[in-house]
Amino acid sequence: MRTQRQRLPPTVRTGQILDAALQEFSAAGYEGARMEDIALRAGLSKGGLYAHFSSKEQVFRALLERHLTPARLDARAIVEASASVRQLAERLVDHLYASLANPAMIVTMRLLLAESARVPHLARRWRQETADAHLADIASLLALARERGLCEGGVAARHPELLLSPVVHAIVMAILASADEPFDLAARRDAHMALICGLL
Template identity: 30%
Template sequence: MKRAISEAAKDQRRDLILDAALEEFFESGFRAARMDDIARRAGISKGTVYLYFNSKEEVFTALVTSIALPKIEHIEQTLKRSGNIKAALHALFQYIPTVIRESKMPKMVKILISDARAFPEVVRDYRENVLNRLFSALTALLKRGCRSGEIHTPAPEHAARLLVAPVIFSAIWIVIFEEDRRSVLDVEGLFAAHEAMVLKALAVPAERRK
């Protein structure tokens, strides 16, 4: 196979490797997966894989960058643009089901849960560059809502984590149980119910209303 010569061809080859790696990590586990296996699944030589990535840890970091970071950036911008807290939360809970259903995020979550101890540095990078950014954006939103009097929560940092807790549940359900078509999760319905519960929980108590 000829080596990629144009930038477009290089990008396509890189995406091919990442797609193959995600499936290999998902099916075999990160610990057991080898660069040879990724190359075989991608239909290219191991040497070609090493032209793009030096290790499987580097491959997974690239997966995080390509799959998770664009979603986090979208959420950050959405929360900043929203005029009020209810609109921001509604936009968030409308977007998350799309991410779960139309992206590769559930498979990534399964890999992280299954093999976290096998690559602690990669997991730490994921926590710092993805989760902490998400929690920071949500905490800032909740604090803004508390200052404006739109909502009330005594612990914005904890509430921020609870806002996205159903993401983990949804991802685990999809990758474990949905092979049985009788167990398909209504993700949109789940987040609609979650939104209603969140808004009720964040409502300003009567004694605090002006």
């Protein structure tokens, strides 16, 4: 007797599909991944997969949105809750490192970097909608912090990307590390906080 597939809420099923897609894209690359293989990993028929996603590109875009779209920075709330540069740096670093502990984020970033030449429009969209927006949030935070007298208009005010550089370095090193290599996120976080205090 044939067993009937369990009907799951769409959000749960979408999560399963994206988990399967991340495995399939990581194993086969964007070009090599096929919708039927993603469906198989997710325990669905190909038609079941197409009920949720109309194309491989749409699945890839959903993966980027799921793992590489951190919450927007609430610059005003961070500045208002900070009485010193150190507190400002702590809150900013807490926000920046929130997603780094998620291994799926590192795997997805590796995938984006590896496949950006094949899907340049998706890489460009991610940069514009996520990376550039995050940078604008940090610039806004610095402007508000200067208004409150928490920091000066130094090099970080002119180049807010410098405050993101240690995160970018941490991501690159995590991508290059093997599974058995230790990755001391806490030490990197502390060093990043000290750097921000120095720059501000």
